[in-house]
Amino acid sequence: MQKNMRGRNQRGAALAEGVVALWLIVSITVASISLLINSGMSMFYKQKIAYVAMQTATYTAQLKMNEDKRTRGEEVGRSLLGAMGFNAAQAEIDIKEITVEGAPSIQVDITCKNLPLFHGTEAGMMPFSVTLGDSATCIKQQAPEAYVWLNNNPKMSGYLIPVVRMPPGGVGSSGLPYVIP
Secondary structure, three states: OOOOOOOOOOHHHHHHHHHHHHHHHHHHHHHHHHHHHHHHHHHHHHHHHHHHHHHHHHHHHOOOOOOOHHHHHHHHHHHHHHHOOOOHHHEEEEEEEEEEOOEEEEEEEEEEEEEEOOOOOOOOOOOOEEEEEEEEEEEOOOOOEEEEEEOOOOOOOOOEEEEEEOOOOOHHHHOOOOOOO
16 A cells, blocks of 8 residues: 655745745844944944033133132033033033143043944843933143333334233233232
8 A cells, every 4th residue: 555645845934934034134134223223323423422512611711710610510521412412410510620741731521321222123132221421621821921012113123022922811811910900
């Protein structure tokens, strides 16, 4: 007695392999697009934080000597962060006075926490937020720029008269002693 031994139909296995391959392609594509978007968002955040840090350092370096640089710098930094769309309450701003090549300088460190990222995957493969920071340094102008004025008047020709251009903060920010008559 001869039995008819026919093999199983292989179409079902090919269909399962196709479904798995398609599922892998779709999930990897979604994950890679999410990674690309999150990388772009992180670069965008980093550029904004760097701009705020540099503006804060420049502003703080221009303050008069008798002003509290830390408090005023933090106020300006937080207001700039708020204007740029960041949550200023979750930002850390650290302002220090340092020296660069012997010149007095201001260093501003800004760290922003819990910056939102794109939620492209539900599997928890990627973070939902990121913490980024930046640092900026600005050299303070120590003293006013001095010039010499040469007069062509014959009575004054033997004398040099110093002329001083004061910094934007006025006489008090020059670091020189002065007397108001």
